[in-house]
Amino acid sequence: MKKVLVGGLLIFALLFAVVASGCIGGQTQTPTGETKTETQVKTETKVETQVQEKVFIRFAGWSAGETEMKNYERMIKEFEQKNPTIGVKYEVITQMFHENILASFGAGVAPDVFYLDSSWAPIFIDKGALYPISDLADQSFIDKFYPFLLEPFKKNGKLYGLPKDWSMLALFYNKKLFEQAGLTKPPETWEELEEYAKIIADKTGKPGLAIYLGGFNRYVPVAVSNGAPKPWFEKPEDASWFDNPVVKETLAWYINLYKKGKIEREQQGLTPYVVAPGDVGAGWLGDAFGQQQVAMVISGNWMIPFLADQFPDFKYGEDWDIAPVPAGKSGRVTMAYTVILGINAKSEHPQEAWKFVEFLLGPEGQKELVVKAGQTLPSMKGFENDPDMWPQHRKTLSFKYDDMIVFLWGPKSGPLEGKFSDAMAAAMRGEMTIDEAIEVMKQVVQEELSS
Amino acid sequence: MFSSFSFYEKARNKEIVAGLSLISIAVILNIVFGYFAMMFALYLSFFKWDYIGEMQFVGLKNFEIVIRDLIRGLHGAPYLLSPFYTGLKNILIYTAIVVPVQTFLAIVLAAFANQKIKGQQFFKVSYFLPATTSSVIVALIFIWLFMKNGFINFALAHIIPGFQPIDWINSREYLLLAIAIVAIWGTSGHFMVSFLAAMQAIPKEIYEAAMLDGAGPIRRFFFITIPMLRPMIVYVVVMGLIGALQMFDLAWVMAGANGGPGGAGYTVALDIYNEAFTRIRPGVAAAKSWFLFAIIFTTTYLFQKKYGRAMR
Amino acid sequence: MTPKEKERLIRRIWIVITYVVLLTFALVYLMPFIRSLVASFMTWAQASRYPPEWIPNPFTLENYQKLFRLELFPRWIRNTALYAGLIVAGNVMFTSMAGYAFARLKFPGRDVIFSALLSLLMIPMFVTLVPNYIIIYKLGLIDNIFGLALLGITNVSSIFLMRQYFMSLSNEIFEAARLDGCGPIKAFFYIALPLAKPALGAVAVYQFLGSWNAFIGPLIFLRSPENFTLPVGLSFAFQRAMWTEYTPIIAGSLVASAPTIILFLVLNKYLIRGIVVTGGKG
Known part of the structure; x- marks a missing residue:
C-alpha cells in the first residue's frame, strides 16, 4: 500500500515539477516572472548592465483575428525597439472581455493597459480604476482627438481615457432595390424613411427597412433629432426623461414602425415594409442587408468590413451606398460607438504604460492599426482625406451632423440598454402597449439607480 | 475471540488508511482549486462590492434583495422587475422536462446500441456525435433550424397534418421548449456512454436465466436492465440536475443575456451573470448562487438519499 | 404455427422494430451535423440564405482553407x-x-x-x-x-x-x-x-x-x-466585436470533433463487450 501511495505522490510531484518548469511541449515562454525579465535585460544590453531595469507592462484587448494581432505585434516590436527599457506583454481575451477585466481587478491582477468600451467606462471611472490620462498627456496631444469622443470620459475636469477608434451610425441602402422602386435618392427625414420603406415593399416585394426588435440605442437619434434632450440616467428621478412629450411621441413612432410595418401589414396579407433581421432569416442587420433581403438598414462602420468580407459580390458604389442618418424636426443626429485605451490606476508603471498608449494612439499607430486595417474610424483628426482610408469609411466621415451622441446613458448604461430594449421589443410584438412599455422603462430606471 | 477481534480491527484500520490515501490527491487538489473559491463566494455574499473599490459589509442585505425579488415575482410583477423569480420558474420547468427525458432517452439509446446487430457501430457513433460539438456551435446551428421557415417547422408540417409553423426563438410560449429540445438532443448521446459502460457490468447469466424463463426483450429491459443500472441512473440524474439547474450557454446563445421575448428563456444562471457583470453587484450574485446551490443540493441530496445509498 | 416458428417470427418483428427505431433516432441526431457539414462547403452568403439550401453552390473549400491559412x-x-x-x-x-x-x-x-x-x-x-x-x-x-x-x-x-x-x-x-x-x-x-x-x-x-x-x-x-x-x-x-464568421467556425468545429469520434471508436471495445440482449444468440 505504501508503494502505491509513494507512487501516486511521485506522479503528482512529477506533474507539478513539469508545471513549475514549464519546459515540455515547446511552450513559448512569455515573460511573466521577474527572473526572466532580468536575464533578458542582461543578454540584450550587455554593455550598459544594470543602468536601467527593463519594465514589463501588460496590455489586454479583444481580438479582430490574426491580421489585427500581427499588426499589434508589429507595432509592439517597433515600440520596444524605440523604448528598450519597456517590454509589452500582449494579452487577448476573445470573449466576455469586460467581465474578465473586472474580475482581474477584483483579484488585484488587472493589466496595465486595456481596451474599454464606452458603455462600461463610467463604472471604471467612478470607482477610480482608471489613471487620469490628463495627468500624463500633453494638452496638445489630447487636442488632436475629436472632442465629442472625449466628453464621456471626463470627470471633475480630468480625462480618463483616449479613444483608440470609433464607429458611427449611417444609413446603408441597396441601390438596385431603390432603382426597382423608382427611387432616386436616399431618404432625408424619418418620415421619408418610413415612406420609402413602404414604396420599396410595394414595388419590389422586399421589406424596405430592417430594425432590431428593441434596440434602444438605435432609437435615441430619432428622439434627439426631434428635440428631446440626450438621455442620461444617474439618479431615480432621471426616469422623467420618458415623460418628455417628444420622447413619448418618437418612441411611439419607432415602436409603431414594426407594429404597423410588420404585424399589421401581415394581417392585411401585404409584404411587410419593416422587419427584424430574424424575420428574414438573418442573424443581424448586416446579414439581412448583405443577403439583399431588405433595402435599408441603419448601422455602424463595422458593416463595411463585414460586407466586403462576407458578401464580396455585393459591391459598394454599384450595388449599395451610404447616406447620413435621416434628420428630425430639429436637426440631424447620429450615434457614435467608441473604445478607449485605459491605464490601470493601480499600475506600477503608469509612465511606461502612457508611453505605450501614446505610441499606439499617435498618428503612426492610428495609421497602421485603424486607417489601413479598415475596420473602424480613426479617433484622431486629420485622416479625413487619407488615401489609405477605405472610401466607404471616408464617406461616413464626410457627413455633417448637428450632434453626435456617444453610446452612454450614465453609470448603468449596460443593464439599462438591455432592459429598455426588452421593453421596446415587447411593445413592438404587441405583448404590451406603448404606454405600458414606457411605464416599465421608468420603473427599470428607478430600480437600477435606487441603491 | 481476542485474536479475531484484532484481525477485524487491523483490517478496518487498513481500510481506513487505504481509503483516505486513495482519495487524498483528489481531495487536496479540490481544496486548492475548489473550496477556496467556494469560501470566497460565501464571504462575498455578505458584502457589497464593485470589484474595484473596498468591500463593504452589509450583513444579510444581499439575501434580502433576493427574497424581495421572489416575493415580488409571486405577486405577479413583470419579469424585468423580478428577474430571479422568472429565472427560477423557467429553470424548474426546464429541468422537469429535460432531466427525465434525457435520462430515459440515454438508457433507450444505450440499450439499442448495445445489441449485437449489423451497423451497431454506425448507430452508436451517430448518437454520440451531438455530444462532440460544443454547445455554443450546437445552439447556433439550432437557432437556424428553429427559424420560422427553418427545417424543424418544415419537418413537423410533414408529420403533423395542419401544423402551423411556429416562430420558436421569438415566441414566449415555445422558446424554453426549443432550448430544452436542443439540450436533450445534445446530452442524451452524452449520457448514453455512461449507460453503455454500466451495461457491461451486468452479468450475462441474469439475462440468460430470464430468457429461459421466457421473458421478452421489453420485459428484460424493465426488470433487469433498469434495476441493474440503478447506480448509473443516479449518476446521470444527479449530473443532469446539476447541469440543467445551472444551464447558461444554450440560453445565452438562443435567448440572449436578457432571456429573449418576455424573459421566456431567462435562467437563474443568466441572472447570476447579469448581477455579477452587468449590474456589478457580485455580492447579490453570490447570494443568488447560494439560493441556487441550496436548490441543487436539496434535490440531488433527496434523490441520492432515496436511490443512491452506497452498497455496504 | 409451431412454437418455434412463432418464436422466429417474433424475433424478426423485433429486429425490424429495432432498426426502425435506430434509424429514426440516427436521422434526428445526425441531421444538424449533416447540415453543418453541408454548410461548411458553402459561402456564408449561401449558408445564411432563406429558406435553407442543401447543395453547396458554388462549392467552396474556402472555409477550410481559411482555417489552414x-x-x-x-x-x-x-x-x-x-x-x-x-x-x-x-x-x-x-x-x-x-x-x-x-x-x-x-x-x-x-x-x-x-x-x-x-x-x-x-x-x-x-x-x-x-x-x-x-x-x-x-x-x-x-x-x-x-x-x-x-x-x-x-x-x-x-x-x-x-x-x-x-x-x-x-x-x-x-x-x-x-x-x-x-x-x-x-x-x-x-x-x-x-x-x-x-x-x-x-x-x-x-x-x-x-x-x-x-x-x-x-x-x-x-x-x-x-x-x-x-x-x-x-x-x-x-469572432469580431460586432459580427462572426460562422462558416469557418462550423468547418473548424467539424475538424475539431474528428479526434473525439476517433477516440470514441477506439475505446468502443471497452465500452461494449457485446451482450446478448436480443432474442438471438449473436
Whole structure:
C-alpha cells in the first residue's frame, strides 16, 4: 500500500515539477516572472548592465483575428525597439472581455493597459480604476482627438481615457432595390424613411427597412433629432426623461414602425415594409442587408468590413451606398460607438504604460492599426482625406451632423440598454402597449439607480 | 475471540488508511482549486462590492434583495422587475422536462446500441456525435433550424397534418421548449456512454436465466436492465440536475443575456451573470448562487438519499 | 404455427422494430451535423440564405482553407491535444482511485467528504471567477496549459462516475477477495481496475470531450494567442466585436470533433463487450 501511495505522490510531484518548469511541449515562454525579465535585460544590453531595469507592462484587448494581432505585434516590436527599457506583454481575451477585466481587478491582477468600451467606462471611472490620462498627456496631444469622443470620459475636469477608434451610425441602402422602386435618392427625414420603406415593399416585394426588435440605442437619434434632450440616467428621478412629450411621441413612432410595418401589414396579407433581421432569416442587420433581403438598414462602420468580407459580390458604389442618418424636426443626429485605451490606476508603471498608449494612439499607430486595417474610424483628426482610408469609411466621415451622441446613458448604461430594449421589443410584438412599455422603462430606471 | 477481534480491527484500520490515501490527491487538489473559491463566494455574499473599490459589509442585505425579488415575482410583477423569480420558474420547468427525458432517452439509446446487430457501430457513433460539438456551435446551428421557415417547422408540417409553423426563438410560449429540445438532443448521446459502460457490468447469466424463463426483450429491459443500472441512473440524474439547474450557454446563445421575448428563456444562471457583470453587484450574485446551490443540493441530496445509498 | 416458428417470427418483428427505431433516432441526431457539414462547403452568403439550401453552390473549400491559412492553427491543435491528454491521464489515474474508495471502502467521513466534493459542482462559475484569478496568478500559472490542466485533473464528475460504477459491481467478488486476505489496495489494482475498463473508457471519453471543447477555462486563463486551445483560437480568429464568421467556425468545429469520434471508436471495445440482449444468440 505504501508503494502505491509513494507512487501516486511521485506522479503528482512529477506533474507539478513539469508545471513549475514549464519546459515540455515547446511552450513559448512569455515573460511573466521577474527572473526572466532580468536575464533578458542582461543578454540584450550587455554593455550598459544594470543602468536601467527593463519594465514589463501588460496590455489586454479583444481580438479582430490574426491580421489585427500581427499588426499589434508589429507595432509592439517597433515600440520596444524605440523604448528598450519597456517590454509589452500582449494579452487577448476573445470573449466576455469586460467581465474578465473586472474580475482581474477584483483579484488585484488587472493589466496595465486595456481596451474599454464606452458603455462600461463610467463604472471604471467612478470607482477610480482608471489613471487620469490628463495627468500624463500633453494638452496638445489630447487636442488632436475629436472632442465629442472625449466628453464621456471626463470627470471633475480630468480625462480618463483616449479613444483608440470609433464607429458611427449611417444609413446603408441597396441601390438596385431603390432603382426597382423608382427611387432616386436616399431618404432625408424619418418620415421619408418610413415612406420609402413602404414604396420599396410595394414595388419590389422586399421589406424596405430592417430594425432590431428593441434596440434602444438605435432609437435615441430619432428622439434627439426631434428635440428631446440626450438621455442620461444617474439618479431615480432621471426616469422623467420618458415623460418628455417628444420622447413619448418618437418612441411611439419607432415602436409603431414594426407594429404597423410588420404585424399589421401581415394581417392585411401585404409584404411587410419593416422587419427584424430574424424575420428574414438573418442573424443581424448586416446579414439581412448583405443577403439583399431588405433595402435599408441603419448601422455602424463595422458593416463595411463585414460586407466586403462576407458578401464580396455585393459591391459598394454599384450595388449599395451610404447616406447620413435621416434628420428630425430639429436637426440631424447620429450615434457614435467608441473604445478607449485605459491605464490601470493601480499600475506600477503608469509612465511606461502612457508611453505605450501614446505610441499606439499617435498618428503612426492610428495609421497602421485603424486607417489601413479598415475596420473602424480613426479617433484622431486629420485622416479625413487619407488615401489609405477605405472610401466607404471616408464617406461616413464626410457627413455633417448637428450632434453626435456617444453610446452612454450614465453609470448603468449596460443593464439599462438591455432592459429598455426588452421593453421596446415587447411593445413592438404587441405583448404590451406603448404606454405600458414606457411605464416599465421608468420603473427599470428607478430600480437600477435606487441603491 | 481476542485474536479475531484484532484481525477485524487491523483490517478496518487498513481500510481506513487505504481509503483516505486513495482519495487524498483528489481531495487536496479540490481544496486548492475548489473550496477556496467556494469560501470566497460565501464571504462575498455578505458584502457589497464593485470589484474595484473596498468591500463593504452589509450583513444579510444581499439575501434580502433576493427574497424581495421572489416575493415580488409571486405577486405577479413583470419579469424585468423580478428577474430571479422568472429565472427560477423557467429553470424548474426546464429541468422537469429535460432531466427525465434525457435520462430515459440515454438508457433507450444505450440499450439499442448495445445489441449485437449489423451497423451497431454506425448507430452508436451517430448518437454520440451531438455530444462532440460544443454547445455554443450546437445552439447556433439550432437557432437556424428553429427559424420560422427553418427545417424543424418544415419537418413537423410533414408529420403533423395542419401544423402551423411556429416562430420558436421569438415566441414566449415555445422558446424554453426549443432550448430544452436542443439540450436533450445534445446530452442524451452524452449520457448514453455512461449507460453503455454500466451495461457491461451486468452479468450475462441474469439475462440468460430470464430468457429461459421466457421473458421478452421489453420485459428484460424493465426488470433487469433498469434495476441493474440503478447506480448509473443516479449518476446521470444527479449530473443532469446539476447541469440543467445551472444551464447558461444554450440560453445565452438562443435567448440572449436578457432571456429573449418576455424573459421566456431567462435562467437563474443568466441572472447570476447579469448581477455579477452587468449590474456589478457580485455580492447579490453570490447570494443568488447560494439560493441556487441550496436548490441543487436539496434535490440531488433527496434523490441520492432515496436511490443512491452506497452498497455496504 | 409451431412454437418455434412463432418464436422466429417474433424475433424478426423485433429486429425490424429495432432498426426502425435506430434509424429514426440516427436521422434526428445526425441531421444538424449533416447540415453543418453541408454548410461548411458553402459561402456564408449561401449558408445564411432563406429558406435553407442543401447543395453547396458554388462549392467552396474556402472555409477550410481559411482555417489552414491561420499560422497558429497547428499550434492550437497541439495545445488542445496536450491539454486534453493531461486531463484524460490525470482523471483516469486519480479519479478511479477516489471513486473506488468512495464506493467500496469504509472510512470515517466517507459520505460527507463525497457530498462535499459533489457540492463543488453546484456553484455557478461567475462567482468563483475572482478567487480563481487570485489562485492562478499567485501560483504563476496564468497563460500556461499545464496550469490550466492542473485545475481539471481530478474532476468531481469523474469521481462520481467511477464511484457509481464501482457500486454497481457485484459484492461477491470483493467479499471473496477479502476472505482470501486481499487488502483493499491490492483489491483495487487486481480486481477493481480490470473490471472498471468500461467506466474508465467513459471517463476518458467524457474528459477528452470536455477538455477538447473547453471554452471558458482556456478563455480566462490563456492569454497569448500562441497558447490558445482550438475553441478559443477559433473564436479569436473569426469572432469580431460586432459580427462572426460562422462558416469557418462550423468547418473548424467539424475538424475539431474528428479526434473525439476517433477516440470514441477506439475505446468502443471497452465500452461494449457485446451482450446478448436480443432474442438471438449473436
